Amino acid sequence: MYIKKRRLGRGVAIVGAGVSKFGSFSDKTSRDLFIEAFSELKQSVDRGINPKDIEALYLGNHIGEYCEGQSLMAPIIAGYLGMIPKPATRVENACVSSGVALREGIIAIASGLYDIVLVGGVEKMTTLSTEGVTDALGSALDALYETPAGFTFPGIYAAMATTYMDKYGAKEEHFMKVAIKNHNNGALNPKAQFNITIKDIMNGRIAKAKQKGQPIPTWVDEMEFLKDPKANPAVAWPMKLFDCSPITDGASCLLLVAEEVAKSFTETPVYVIGTGQGSDYPLYEREDMTTILAAKFAAQEAYAMAGVKPEDIQIAEVHDCFTIAELVGIEDIGFFSPGGAIRAVEEGITARDGAKPINTSGGLKSKGHPVGATGTAQAAEIWLQMRGQAGARQVPDKDISLALTHNVGGSGPTCAVHIYERR
């Protein structure tokens, strides 16, 4: 794969970030969720920001048509933020919609056109039933060749998982370990949809059984709980309920500025020093289902631009829409060799206190996955961790100067990778 060393016309920094509470909110629209995230962003800019000074909005949204009957969402959101008549553009690249919105914001500043750009994403998913959301998300598969064959996303990722098991000897336990780790992190994130450990979920079920006078489950630990098909039924084997990210309402946003003006917003900006984006064929046309070419290409372009290597990166948020996706993802970004993710989860290397913490936010699995908002929510976690503001989930004993986000769309036909630096 030929990787061109790409350069941006000028540097870009994050000087503010905001994330709404993630969850299921019957009383909130996309607009409400985005305003909630933007309100936090405004508070986060150390020296303040007037919305009138923001020059453009790039908004990621994936299934607004299905969930709210709303296309052309960007100018509507811009109106609520007080940004009229500034340009507002919606990017739709499935679950990497706001990852690409972030990239477009970076490019637009680098072009010289703007100094101050808002990027973000939003998704309001719980207006639909689980079946309705599954169908809506299914629009990101190939509508000619995959959806008519009966594929939905759990099945697509299950196919990747069985291939990965077959090729590298992974067991169901390895997927479970990813879920346990990410819930351990999400339990420390007050914004997370499931801010609870799997052990606490298990203990809650035991307590409930006792209270109701029902037979008391004999689980001795989370792993036994996850192996019990009544507690953790298969969705599409080997992907079980606790291998799947949830259906989530949420929004997130970042304030990007040109590097040369960053210090007028904060003394501690987070610089974006690498951006990469790649594409691939739909799953049915791929030669290898245990890796995602779009992610490898995006990562290699981002590393080449940043001039750093995978071993230099201290923490990362990786796209764990299903637990198998985290294993494939940490290999695609070069943290581990093909199949090497198995040992990584076995040895706790990717735990919050491990050598290479992955998904300190709780990941999509525990924090939640409002698809259009996920990309910029990942970057918002990096913003907090790099500034030492991640509270109870701050990674211990690390002064983080290099971090990475990996955001995948659909079954992997699109991916964005970004690399961040604190100087």
Place this chain on the structure above:
Amino acid sequence: MYIKKRRLGRGVAIVGAGVSKFGSFSDKTSRDLFIEAFSELKQSVDRGINPKDIEALYLGNHIGEYCEGQSLMAPIIAGYLGMIPKPATRVENACVSSGVALREGIIAIASGLYDIVLVGGVEKMTTLSTEGVTDALGSALDALYETPAGFTFPGIYAAMATTYMDKYGAKEEHFMKVAIKNHNNGALNPKAQFNITIKDIMNGRIAKAKQKGQPIPTWVDEMEFLKDPKANPAVAWPMKLFDCSPITDGASCLLLVAEEVAKSFTETPVYVIGTGQGSDYPLYEREDMTTILAAKFAAQEAYAMAGVKPEDIQIAEVHDCFTIAELVGIEDIGFFSPGGAIRAVEEGITARDGAKPINTSGGLKSKGHPVGATGTAQAAEIWLQMRGQAGARQVPDKDISLALTHNVGGSGPTCAVHIYERR
């Protein structure tokens, strides 16, 4: 309105363009349509282009979810073009989706990231019934406050038309004159969905009546034909059937390159010297329905960047989704004062042989309006006119060195304006 003089990091040129046949094609998908446009583009690049050398794709598509059950369309199209693993991004800003894709392509080259970018758009609309398409397009209205009140696009533009009539004394005849002019142009465009004049439509109906032994209509000219409510029934008064652009399948694309490499593709590039984009509130929140703020802002930003004035522009493609939209559009881009468009159509100033030819392609009205493809199709017309390759519809007695496109989304919450130069 404060207009910032914006500058791009480096110049951008169009070195190729392609447009599919516009119409209703039950045997073609979006993919087929885009490949058709791209095949023409490849032929149009004087010194050739290898798809492997294209570094990124920006694709405009508005209602693919509704019409083909397909989101995440950009990487799928990129796959068919042989562009994997290069980045591919879908922009969705209603009917300005590919106008904004063009802008993003320009910005991306200006940023220094790429030298060669493909931008385009596609829409496959005829899979749905007229009611179905009307509902799908209606997703670009405000889904909380406009659609539930019963508004669809003909009603929205009818509201603008009655306000415009009330404020400036326009008559239904002025709208009809726009339709007649654009059909006169579209009759000379072999790609147009309706490449026929309204006079020929009228004569065809007369001939048919004679043939069938029915009463022979007494229309003496197109205007009488258009005033006959049987021939031209109201859709939403004063917008009648022949005031509305049709439902269209089609695709279009442009090859953009950095100015410094343009001459290695062709001796006669078309330079993009101005780009502007603006936003506005949904119609229900606007103070004035006879003008579109997003368009005025976009135009003024584009003029400021290009360093030219409205009077310098020799031809323009203007967003005539409804005939009223062309009148408002030519005022918003500063060609005529508010209300001045009335005199312009009365005096034939905007005709192909007039002082300020508008929509030589036939416009959305006659050429067709595959919504996601319209923005780059407008630019493709400018490409042909500026290079003297527009065939029978080439504007007479003009050597065109400055031209403009005006592309509006929804009821006007978003607009992109571009200015082109031939040196």
